[in-house]
Amino acid sequence: MSKKIEIMLSAFLFSMIAHVSGCTDKDTHNSKLQLFPIASITVDSASTIVSLYAEDSLQVGFNRLYIGMKTTDDGHEVDNAQVELIPMMDMTDMGMMHSSPFEEPSGYENGYFQGAVVFTMPSYDMGHWTVRVNFLNHHNHMQGSAVFNLIIKNSSDVKALTIGADKYIMTLIDHKEPHVGLNDFEIGLYKKQTTMSFPPVTNAMVNIAPTMPSMGHGSSNNVNPVHTSMGRYHGKVNFTMTGDWQVDVNATINDTTLLSTHYDLTVE
Amino acid sequence: MRTFILTAILALIIPLTIRAQIQSMELRGVVKDATTNQPISYAHVSILETKRGCACDKDGRFTLSLPQGEYEIRISAMGYQEKRMLIRSQDIQASEIEVSLFTRTIVLTEEVVVANRESARDLRSLYDQKFNTVDDLSSKIDGVTLIQRANFASEPSVRGMTSGQIATVVDGMKIFSACVDHMDPVSAYVEVENLEKLEISKGSFDLSLSQNIGGTINMVTEKPDFEKRLFTENEAGYESVSRLKRVRSVVNVSRDNIAVRATFSYKRAGDFYAGKNNRVQRSGFEKNNYKVDLSKKIGAAHKVNVSFIGDNAWDIGYPSMLMDTRKTKSQIYSIEHRWERTSSRIRLIESKVYANRIEHWMDDYDRDVTARTVMKDMYMPMFGKTTTVGVTEQALIVDKKQAFRIIGEYYYLNAFADMTMESIANNVSPMYLVNLGGIDVNNISLAINYDRALNNRLYWKLNARTDYSDRSLHDKTGRRLLEGSISSAPLHQTYITAAISSVMEYHFSPAYTMSVALAQSERMPTHLENYGFYLYNIQDGYFYMGNPNLKPEQSRQIECRLISEHTASRFQLNVFYNIINHYVIGVLTDSEFKTYANINRARIAGVEGSGTLNLAARWSVAASVSYLYGVNDELNEPLPLIPPIQGSAALVYQNEIIWLGLDARVAGAQKRIAGKTSLEDETKSFAVLNMRGSIKWNSHLEWKFGVENIFDKLYHEHLSINNLPGRGRNIYTGIIVTY
């Protein structure tokens, strides 16, 4: 509840500010977008400030990342650039590094280059996540990179992730406040080719079945997710009451199961 | 044991029958045409108590010699509406009484609408007992069978039609049950002392009170009596089978143009015992009911009546269900204005405004939830509420040979129900859902009845009705839930239905009548069928989802009746056939849920026969038998909840002081069951014998008593949910004090 009020309040304030501050921000910022600033890094070699935003604090699972860039000399927004994301985890205790699935920023929109990273495990004292942002500014042909140190919270209950035997990775996408009735249900499905390469799986058949373990019943009218783009599958899940639900998800290709798991969600 | 009881009964009956009679009185009267004031030649006068009668002379005069006492007399004449009057010897003066009869087509009082309705009063002439419950009253009507879920108000089924297919109204007012599990039929909110009579129309030949295909049960409440300056009736009673204790009081006070009638009753029952001393756990209840009516006459033609009925019940055990009722509460308000003038062409204009609210709480806190399969380890308190507000307007216009009645009604219904599920495990979040999401129904209807005497022997009645209904959901959670679970999105729905019926009645002679009735009718889905969410149906064990896109059920029906009525006997035979298209049943949507859907066709046919016969001066017998055949043509299986062949027989003795009856209810086995659509199983045949009586010690004191299920049979009715057994031997008694 208080969180809702907070969001509403900040949305209200944001829109007030956007309104008062006039033209300059109006063209470049979308007042609807509620972003959580993570860090800003000045890349002196390219005279650019790179800022990283997310929609919430970063967690295990699917996180949209927003990259805003400004030139240090004239303070212009960088709106025409090539931007790359490289997530990396350094597990010093294990002596290994690995990457994770991600979506390359698709282009410039509302002041940001928007990409996404699927963090596959939480940070811990010997395990550190970074995201490297490489950029090439098409206006001034300056290029550089910024490395952000990130703290990734665990989220086994909210955003779960499972690695199957054949090294497939599945994540829930955007399921923050499931409500009674029909909800969008989106997952991302990726194959772990190497520790550094996680291409999306685009041709799987995904079946879902929500149940309430405490009552032993399911629900009707669910829509199995189908592939939309970049390994994302979109469907619908129907929660017929509040309480603890379990959504079984099963991904197959040609009747071979890639991954079979379930997500626990609490509907309020 | 059996012989002992029979001997006891006979020992009780015989000495009373030979009790000698007191002095006699002479009743003289004249029968006239109400419109022309001319005497009616050769009218027939009969005394219902003694089954004796006489014919009037050419000038409409009659003379009857009777013992002192109280009698109900019936005056009938060819082409006229029969009339019943209560005659008390102390009221009879030396002068003759004058009886006015209306031409058959002129008055359409409910009891006489061309053979479509049977009032419980007709049966009361035989079973002249003080009924204990509304169920007692309705079960006396052929074709009405009660669906039993508890030792509490049962849901009536009329010729195999239930809930949405029939309408139960109170003085014509729409009232909707609040429980989504059918625990509270509307008849639960009215007590016997509230009622004047029960009017039941079977089939959709009478369309004046509701839009339906199965019939209407109208509970007509008793209004204040302007003739009684101060009248009180108090009763205390006991029933052994459930250790039920009851008290009820009626007070009637009148002064000039104002009359007030008030009733109050309270009853409390423990667990009841089925036959052979089988205690049925958690089957008790506690209930009170009160009704106040205030009537005022304004001038000669106007009358205003303000009425309130309140009813509360607690801890009603539902042994056949998963839950018990914790509490119910209903309030029924109405104001009626009536303008009536017998001499004018516009005979009657009646306006009524009403409002009622029903609230129902049920839960399973008294049950062992770990021991069941459905909703295991889970308590699930549920709440339901309906609010109905309506206006009716009716006018009756009569002419010499025809009558026209027009009835307009608007009502608004709001229904809400929700449910919480509380797991007994600590780590499970509580669950909540909305079963009826703030449903709004706005309904407007117009009904007409037209009566015409085609000649002295042939009468015709035409009924027509149209309804418009607009429905939607208001509760946000309710909308989301339902939208999530049905594939067809729009929840808003409007319906228009039309129905028509035509009845021809032919009088071969004063004693023999035949009628043929035809009807084509529709009934809209109930608000539960449209918008119910997660409704558990104990009859098939499935959870149901509503369907806003349901089509109205459509029915075509025919009924033929033969009636023979002599002074000492009456026989009636009804044969009917009903074809229902778009029949509404639950259809599996996946392995766990059913959705209401229309299926192609269902058919119901049946026969009802009944007769009463006066054997000797004070003895009479009555018998009735009915058979119903129902088939679901889509699945090619019998319809569920169809009673087997069943009948009753009664032997009654009565004089001025004592009334004694021995009656038996017999039901055949039901082997035709709906195996695909319900969990019902075959039911064995049974017979139950009852004995009842009442003794009037004097004009103030009456003792009533009886033994039901004398042989303590362990049995269950086919329409008993989960084979809830019938009540075992029940000895009941009551003392009625009247002043």
Ligand SMILES: [Cu+2]
């Ligand atoms: Cu790792």
Ligand SMILES: [Cu+2]
């Ligand atoms: Cu209930």
